[in-house]
Amino acid sequence: MKTSYNIDKNGFYGDFGGAFIPEMMHANIEELRKKYVSLITRKSFTKEFDELLKNYVGRPTPLYFAKRISEKYNTRIYLKREDLCHTGAHKINNTIGQILLAQKLGKKRIIAETGAGQHGVATATVCALMGIECVIYMGEVDIKRQSPNVARMKMLGAEVIPAKSGSKTLKDATNEAIRDWIKNPVDTHYIIGSVVGPHPYPDMVARFQSVIGFEIKDQLKSLENRDYPDYLIACVGGGSNAAGIFYPFLDNKKVNIVCVEAEGKGVNSGYSAATTSLGKEGIIHGSKTLLMQSKDGQITEPYSISAGLDYPGIGPMHANLYKTGRGKFISINDNEAMDWGLNLSVSEGIIPAIETAHAFAVLDHMKFKKDDIVVFNCSGRGDKDLDTYIDFFKL
Amino acid sequence: MNRINKVFKDKKEILSIYFTAGFPELNDTVNVIESLEKSGVDIVEIGLPYSDPLADGPTIQESSTIALKNGMTTKNLFKQLKNIRSKTNIPLVIMGYLNPIIQYGIESFCKDCQSVGIDGLIIPDLPADIYHAKYKEVFYKYRLLNMFLITPQTSDKRIRFIDKISTGFIYMVSSFSITGAVKSFQADQKKYFRRINNMNLKSPLLIGFGISNKNTYKDAINFSNGAIIGSAFINFIDKEGIGKIDRFIKKIRA
Numbered sequence: 001m002k003t004s005y006n007i008d009k010n011g012f013y014g015d016f017g018g019a020f021i022p023e024m025m026h027a028n029i030e031e032l033r034k035k036y037v038s039l040i041t042r043k044s045f046t047k048e049f050d051e052l053l054k055n056y057v058g059r060p061t062p063l064y065f066a067k068r069i070s071e072k073y074n075t076r077i078y079l080k081r082e083d084l085c086h087t088g089a090h091k092i093n094n095t096i097g098q099i100l101l102a103q104k105l106g107k108k109r110i111i112a113e114t115g116a117g118q119h120g121v122a123t124a125t126v127c128a129l130m131g132i133e134c135v136i137y138m139g140e141v142d143i144k145r146q147s148p149n150v151a152r153m154k155m156l157g158a159e160v161i162p163a164k165s166g167s168k169t170l171k172d173a174t175n176e177a178i179r180d181w182i183k184n185p186v187d188t189h190y191i192i193g194s195v196v197g198p199h200p201y202p203d204m205v206a207r208f209q210s211v212i213g214f215e216i217k218d219q220l221k222s223l224e225n226r227d228y229p230d231y232l233i234a235c236v237g238g239g240s241n242a243a244g245i246f247y248p249f250l251d252n253k254k255v256n257i258v259c260v261e262a263e264g265k266g267v268n269s270g271y272s273a274a275t276t277s278l279g280k281e282g283i284i285h286g287s288k289t290l291l292m293q294s295k296d297g298q299i300t301e302p303y304s305i306s307a308g309l310d311y312p313g314i315g316p317m318h319a320n321l322y323k324t325g326r327g328k329f330i331s332i333n334d335n336e337a338m339d340w341g342l343n344l345s346v347s348e349g350i351i352p353a354i355e356t357a358h359a360f361a362v363l364d365h366m367k368f369k370k371d372d373i374v375v376f377n378c379s380g381r382g383d384k385d386l387d388t389y390i391d392f393f394k395l
Numbered sequence: 396m397n398r399i400n401k402v403f404k405d406k407k408e409i410l411s412i413y414f415t416a417g418f419p420e421l422n423d424t425v426n427v428i429e430s431l432e433k434s435g436v437d438i439v440e441i442g443l444p445y446s447d448p449l450a451d452g453p454t455i456q457e458s459s460t461i462a463l464k465n466g467m468t469t470k471n472l473f474k475q476l477k478n479i480r481s482k483t484n485i486p487l488v489i490m491g492y493l494n495p496i497i498q499y500g501i502e503s504f505c506k507d508c509q510s511v512g513i514d515g516l517i518i519p520d521l522p523a524d525i526y527h528a529k530y531k532e533v534f535y536k537y538r539l540l541n542m543f544l545i546t547p548q549t550s551d552k553r554i555r556f557i558d559k560i561s562t563g564f565i566y567m568v569s570s571f572s573i574t575g576a577v578k579s580f581q582a583d584q585k586k587y588f589r590r591i592n593n594m595n596l597k598s599p600l601l602i603g604f605g606i607s608n609k610n611t612y613k614d615a616i617n618f619s620n621g622a623i624i625g626s627a628f629i630n631f632i633d634k635e636g637i638g639k640i641d642r643f644i645k646k647i648r649a
Contacts, residue, residue: 020493022450022519024568027548165456166446178449183571185548283494283520284447296468297498298446 005250005326007206007317011199012288014324016316019198021286024182028190029286031105033200039104040097040207052096053211056129057086059093061212063219063375068347069360075368078229079378080216080245083352089380090212090241091122095191097208099126102189109133109188113163113177115142115170115237116307116355117149118380119193124158134158137176139169142307149384167301170311174285194238195315198286202243202315209244216375217248224373231368233258234377235358236329237273237308239315241379246321256328258366259318260359262304263331273302273310274331276322284313290322305334305388306354308380336361338392341382353380354388398486398514399540399563402437403599409621410612410648411438411601412628413490415458416475417467418444423637424475425482430637432485434644440517440623443472443491450519452572454626458633469499473507480512488542488563490517501530505537515540515563523557531560542566547587554594561598567591567619569605580605580614588618612647 011017011033019029039045053059061081070077082090095112102110110127113136114120120136127134136153140162143150153160166172174197181190195202195209217227228249234242236259249255264272272278279290284299291313292300304310314322321327341357344350352360356379368374382389389395402409412431416424424441431439444459444467451459472489479487489508496504496518508516516539521530523543534541540563545554547570557565570584591600602615603623615622624647631643 020520021522023544023549024450024546175447175449185571282497297495298463
């Protein structure tokens with residue numbers, strides 16, 4: 001049998017994945033594991049999902065040929081415009097899918113974790129859409145630095161609960177959400193925002209995000225008369241936008257996969273989120289993957305100027321892409337990312353999220369051929385980052 | 396015979412106390428164990444502190460954070476416990492999360508447990524199925540018993556499986572909950588205790604999570620072989636220090 005870079009029947013990507021969970025989560029995870037594939041591939045489900053993606057999210061998003069940066073870098077650069085999705089990023093693809101799934105499972109209450117607030121907003125949005133109670137856990141530190149997103153969640157009717165334990169950021173918000181689920185296992189569904197957590201979450205979220213990659217396949221057919229690119233490039237925090245854009249191409253070796261991590265102030269500065277450079281194999285949030293930790297196995301706090309990339313682990317799919325060499329991993333520091341936020345704005349008229357800007361900085365690190373088709377996932381827009389941009393560039 | 400198996404053979408109304416190693420002070424670990432034995436406690440669960448203890452409530456998260464700040468590490472714990480068996484014969488269990496144990500090396504960890512005289516392990520995020528498929532040989536090799544959790548949501552079929560592969564006691568989580576103290580048990584909790592009791596499992600049962608006082612302890616021992624107290628004990632030593640541990644235990648068993 002040929003190796004696949006997708007999930008195996010036991011919930012693993014190579015050595016990574018699985019469900020290392022306390023018994024208190026077993027019943028819920030087991031229910032999801034047994035039901036998710038049949039539920040989300042059912043015709044009635046995909047019909048509802050596709051309709052919402054089209055009419056509510058605004059899909060398909062354009063695959064835009066970026067003429068000016070293509071000329072400058074002498075290659076063929078396309079941007080998959082996830083920044084044009086409702087709520088401003090790809091995150092909503094997953095929350096639409098999971099809210100439908102939660103309804104099918106008869107759940108009456110939704111919980112989620114959020115770091116920068118994008119996933120929190122996307123979750124609060126679909127809960128408002130469906131009229132379902134919504135509780136968002138967010139690190140106390142993040143609440144302070146992402147106040148516009150906190151306000152958006154509140155406007156959308158969600159309750160935002162500060163995570164006050166540990167380092168008071170994304171990993172702690174995730175811990176608190178898991179604890180809530182342990183206490184409320186019967187009526188509550190937990191919408192994880194990335195391709196992390198115990199199986200089946202990484203696969204479930206990847207499937208909901210795979211619409212990005214499948215659209216690219218179709219769009220390239222009419223734009224370039226072939227259904228795959230030479231390069232796919234995406235930023236990786238937990239890895240959901242990357243999983244979505246890679247999904248249909250994982251086993252097509254003609255497609256080069258590039259994952260861009262946040263180097264922060266430098267890999268060895270102590271202020272970094274470059275998980276594959278700094279991490280070791282271990283368990284985080286129920287998944288075996290690569291994670292940043294002390295030599296004693298205590299999870300350490302990552303840093304990046306973009307709140308959406310400072311997760312101490314990466315999804316098990318990406319850990320496997322790294323270990324097998326299927327994916328190329330590059331880390332980009334704060335300054336390079338910020339410069340590319342500005343570059344993309346002035347050269348294409350698109351202000352990207354700082355997370356997304358990391359991906360574009362690869363253009364200064366890799367050489368592409370003139371005829372290469374290089375697709376970037378333009379995963380989110382930069383409105384939420386204006387304060388950081390203003391501060392950095394003294395605008 | 397393993398000390399844990401023996402204590403269930405010899406005694407009734409077992410009281411097991413959990414505390415976080417290295418809390419309140421780094422070098423309190425051994426003193427706490429000795430005081431607990433002197434106070435008549437039957438089993439001691441030594442918590443190996445972890446940065447992200449998912450299954451625990453705020454009390455244990457906080458004590459773990461402090462213990463880590465105090466400098467507690469896996470290596471340090473084994474160093475502190477090096478001569479523990481010359482001082483006490485009480486059954487000792489280490490309760491810790493999987494990641495620090497993986498980093499130490501599963502085999503080295505089990506080996507060091509055996510060499511200092513640990514009797515068994517509770518690893519909340521090592522599911523019974525994965526233990527059974529991958530880890531039981533190494534536990535067996537170093538004569539370590541395994542303890543698994545069950546909850547009100549655990550199916551009868553799964554409880555039977557857990558009972559079959561358990562070599563120590565079954566840790567019965569009292570409710571849909573993370574660790575933390577409550578004042579009394581509700582009717583539906585008692586119904587669940589009764590259901591499990593009627594299953595006539597081969598493994599002894601200890602009820603934990605939410606046991607904090609004489610009332611909840613008495614309720615628990617009506618339905619099981621005994622009870623586990625964690626958060627309430629940690630709150631007590633946090634407030635009163637480790638010099639008055641016997642007062643806490645006396646009050647529970649009064």
